[in-house]
Amino acid sequence: METPGNLYADLSGYYDGFCSDVDYAVQGDFAARAFDCFGLSDGHDYIDLACGTGQLLGHMVTRGFAVAGLDNSREMLDLAAQHCPAAELVLCDLASFGFEQRFDLVSCFLYSIHYSHPVSAIQQTLQCAFRALKPGGVLVFDMVDKQGITNRNDVITRLTQDGVHFTFQSGWRYPGCGEGMDLQVSICREDGAGQQRWKDHHTMTATTIAEVHALMEMAGFEVTVLERDFSLLREWDGKSYNVVMVGRKMMPLG
Numbered sequence: 323m324e325t326p327g328n329l330y331a332d333l334s335g336y337y338d339g340f341c342s343d344v345d346y347a348v349q350g351d352f353a354a355r356a357f358d359c360f361g362l363s364d365g366h367d368y369i370d371l372a373c374g375t376g377q378l379l380g381h382m383v384t385r386g387f388a389v390a391g392l393d394n395s396r397e398m399l400d401l402a403a404q405h406c407p408a409a410e411l412v413l414c415d416l417a418s419f420g421f422e423q424r425f426d427l428v429s430c431f432l433y434s435i436h437y438s439h440p441v442s443a444i445q446q447t448l449q450c451a452f453r454a455l456k457p458g459g460v461l462v463f464d465m466v467d468k469q470g471i472t473n474r475n476d477v478i479t480r481l482t483q484d485g486v487h488f489t490f491q492s493g494w495r496y497p498g499c500g501e502g503m504d505l506q507v508s509i510c511r512e513d514g515a516g517q518q519r520w521k522d523h524h525t526m527t528a529t530t531i532a533e534v535h536a537l538m539e540m541a542g543f544e545v546t547v548l549e550r551d552f553s554l555l556r557e558w559d560g561k562s563y564n565v566v567m568v569g570r571k572m573m574p575l576g
Contacts, residue, residue, distance in 0.1 A: 343479070344432065345552070350381030352552040352566075353429050353462055359555055360546065360570050362458030363426040369454065371416055371447075371463075372434035376402025379409045387427070392419055417446040424456040430463035435534075436526040441501050444527055444534065448541040452571055461543065461569040464550050468528035470563020471496040471503060487512045496528050503528040531558075531565055543569030 353368075366387045370378050373391030375398055382389050383406060390410040393399050399411045412419065416430070416438045428451045438447040451461045476493030489510045496503040504523045511518040531547065538545045547558040548566040558565050 344377075346377040347381050348552045349378055349431055350385060352555075353378075353382070353427065353431075354385045354387075355555055356462045356548075356566075356568055357427045357460050360568055361426060361460045362570070362573055363456040364458075365426045365456065367423065367425045367456075368427045368429070369421075369425050371419070371428065371430040371451070372432070372437065373402055373409075373411075374398050374432075376405040376409060376411075378429070378431065379406040383408055390421075390423075390425075392416070417443040417450065419450050419454070421454055424459070425454050426456055426459045428454060428459070428461045430461075433464055433466060435463045435465055436503075436505075436529075437524065439502065439525050439527045441527055441529055441533065441537075444529065445537050445541070448537055448543070448569075452541045452543060452569075455571040457571055457573045459571050461538075461571075462566060464564070464566050465529070465531070465534060466494075467531045467563040467565070468496055468503065469530065471528070485513060494526070501528050502526075531563075531567075534567060538567065538569045541569075542571065544572055545569050 368382050368387040369390040369392060371392050373379060373393050376391055379389045379391050379402065389406065389408065390412065391399070391402055392412045392414050393402070394413065394415050396413055399413055402409060402411055416434070435444060435447065438444045455461065471494050473493070473495055476491055479490040481488040481490065492505065492507045494503050494505055503526050505526050507522045509520045535545050535547065546568040548568060549556045549558055549562060550564040550566050
């Protein structure tokens with residue numbers, strides 16, 4: 323039986339299990355090292371865009387950052403408040419956020435920048451991030467070049483929790499042209515009472531590294547492209563399709 327409703331609201335309590343292969347500690351180390359390497363501001367104010375359940379926020383607190391998180395799911399933010407009580411949390415879309423506070427470091431991982439659709443929304447997100455940073459502050463996010471999307475690399479995760487079995491499957495579908503791709507998600511829940519199924523899809527932005535690089539420069543960033551290898555900071559070789567974009571807000575002259 324396919325179940326209607328909001329997948330993320332219905333199953334938010336299982337989200338971390340579905341993402342059990344994500345090493346948030348390693349991501350946190352990477353973000354902190356990127357800030358140490360590229361940042362010129364002297365504070366440790368940090369915000370994670372599309373923060374989900376706040377797992378990364380907790381790791382950044384242990385690294386000495388004062389943390390905030392933004393997400394467009396109230397259910398996810400409720401869990402983030404439990405995982406990281408010290409965080410300031412805001413319900414908002416990526417392309418329309420604004421803070422009076424300014425940050426030293428802004429991150430957006432798990433390819434979440436692609437949720438800003440279409441390309442003009444990515445441009446707005448980058449502009450919002452630029453305004454949110456202090457001079458010398460750093461934006462860091464991962465992305466995939468649309469030329470590297472094969473439509474054959476679905477991720478399948480199986481989870482058993484509280485006697486309930488889940489199968490989670492997700493993958494991108496890109497038609498080969500244009501700036502739209504679909505993230506297709508399906509979840510099957512099985513217990514003694516039978517099966518439930520959820521299906522969902524999100525239209526995301528298909529873009530290129532070169533296009534995002536240009537948009538970052540237009541927003542005012544100094545741009546560095548790194549390999550998407552969270553174990554070290556390594557300059558992009560120009561060949562791979564999965565990268566980390568680093569943008570520094572330039573210091574004022576004089």
